[in-house]
Amino acid sequence: MATTLTPPDTDDTSVPPADLPPGLERNAEKAESRRGFLIGLPAYAYLVLFFAIPLAIVVVYSFATRSPSGLTVLADWNLRSYVRLTDSLVLAITWRSLWIATFTTVVSLVVAYPFAYYLATRPPRTRAILLVLVMIPFWSNFLVRTFAWRLLLSSDGPVTRILEFVGFANPRLLFTPTAVIIGLVYGYLPFMILPLYASLERMDHSLVEAARDLYATGWEAFRKVTWPLSKPGVIAGSILVFIPSFGAYVTPEVLGGTGTTMLGSYIGRQFVGTASDWPFGSSLSVAILFVMMIAAMFYFRSGGKDL
Amino acid sequence: MSEMTEVTTTGQTAAPAPTETPAVSLHAVTKRFPGGKGSEPVVAVDHIDLGIIDGEFFSLLGPSGCGKTTTLRMIAGFEYPSAGSIRIFDEEVGLKPPNKRPVNTVFQSYALFPHMTVAQNIAFGLEMKDVGRDEIQRRVAEVIDLVQLEGRENRKPKQLSGGQQQRVALARALVNRPKVLLLDEPLGALDLKLRQAMQIELKQMQEKVGITFVYVTHDQEEALTMSDRIAVMDSGNLLQVGSPEEIYDHPRTRFVADFIGETNLLEATVVDRRTAELGDGTPVRLDSDAATGTAVTLAVRPEKLGLVRADAERNHDLDAVHGTVDRVTFMGNAIAYHVTIEGGRIPFGIEIRQGNAPGIEHFAVGDEVRVRWAPSSASVLED
Known part of the structure; x- marks a missing residue:
């Protein structure tokens, strides 16, 4: 460094040769950030137009009033829709959505974990094939696939027949919470498999060997090493399954019955169905969004960062 | 300990009866891995017999893919042998x-649990x-003291340097007081x-704790400096087992001579039980x-060769051959000469390494010289 120092200034007009005029550097940085903004612009524009603005409209509507004829009056702003969130019917539906989503998440985890482990320990070629197989359902329409389940689960469908054959008397699946959970697990299983696979695949297999070498049984090695190290995948997968299950609309509509209304359907009914209460539907949506945001923040604060 | 040869490779003479129970003994151990679709299984370890003495520092040395790591993994239990017995x-x-095995492993990647502290x-x-x-x-405190990691008990592996991680891996294995x-x-x-x-440090530690170490390496210098005995492996076979001196001074095969250090291979023809003739007729x-009439190969290390002027007085205790210096390489602590031996059917070159001490005569390219060595420095190779 010392050799690059310029001699003491004897001439005020001299500029050290290495230094650019300060403005130039700042301009270059500005241009750089402008370019970055331009690259991001299409996505920005799309999100603002189709996400932020509609969301703002929903928030605004949640404070509006429903006229007796079922139309929304954008006047007389009030909190009545939010007060209604504590209605016993709303609480019951929320509770049902919660436990169905929780159950779906747990079942998905139990089903997906062994598969993800199997996937992560296959040779690369087999892995690629299996991953494609996991993705294949996405290539066909979700609604169609859900209706297919309706056939499978119907009272003379194969699943019911098999259950009868095994000895269940009069099994009734369709239009029950069980059917909804089956449908949700089916729909969201890949969202559990993929993050689990990613975290297991990243794990150094010699860690398991080290645990076994240090007298751990296979189960102990899993519990002490594999499981804790795959936790980021477990958490990510659980969030990815829980959130859409909690707000599910199509699956409970198609496979559920009157007794299995979930929040998604209930909100939908406020907009397109008989209820026609847009302010209430909006307040429900805002409340769910708020709760989910809190949950996500909690996740990123705690587990998200140190893993 | 180094004189004991309880170890044989297949096809060689049987080992003398061991005087004590070996720490590890492999008998006719083979490991085959399934090959790709439709191809033959790959034989990683081919029918090896090996006895490792209690308390020794034993190295498995060889190039990558020679089967040394597979052998170690079979002793650890990460691979099961396709045939043979491991005791x-x-x-x-x-x-x-x-x-269920009384052994512990220090892994190449250390395999420290990233979510746990050092302790x-x-x-x-x-x-x-x-x-x-x-x-x-x-016991944890004791072993932390042994590997000098005091004050780092609550760090995570990521927060340690490579050398410190290495010590943790060592401590994690040693704390269990494994038999091997x-x-x-x-x-x-x-x-x-x-x-x-x-x-x-490892060598000193091994002497201190008195545990048998089985050490896998591809670095011949590492094996020579640390080991009590070395087993040289190549393509699944055990080529030679012995003390570092035996392996270095008396390699039995071309591969061993070549893999460990540098060597000159001299082709000769047997004349009688005590003499042979080099290509130029030198006895x-x-x-x-x-x-x-049998063709044999002699291996002589470059630093076991002496160089004198062609007209220097003969020393009848040494074998010698005439040649011309055709390359001189200054290496700092030594000078390497390449000498071409003319005459006979084929000219051949010899590499000589002379220490760079004061008083040692230096030669120039073109000098007529005599290369000489003690007959005991030359090993007759088996292949």
């Missing part, structure tokens, strides 16, 4: 899982064995200086029971 202190362990890593084995809390604490410690190229990831320091002394 640890006379207990058959060949098909036991790793957690938790080290305590892992003891916890799995249900050792009491107080004893775990005492298996080390899979544990110094491979360290830079040269640290590696050399750790070589000495050399050897010890061979091969028939007259």
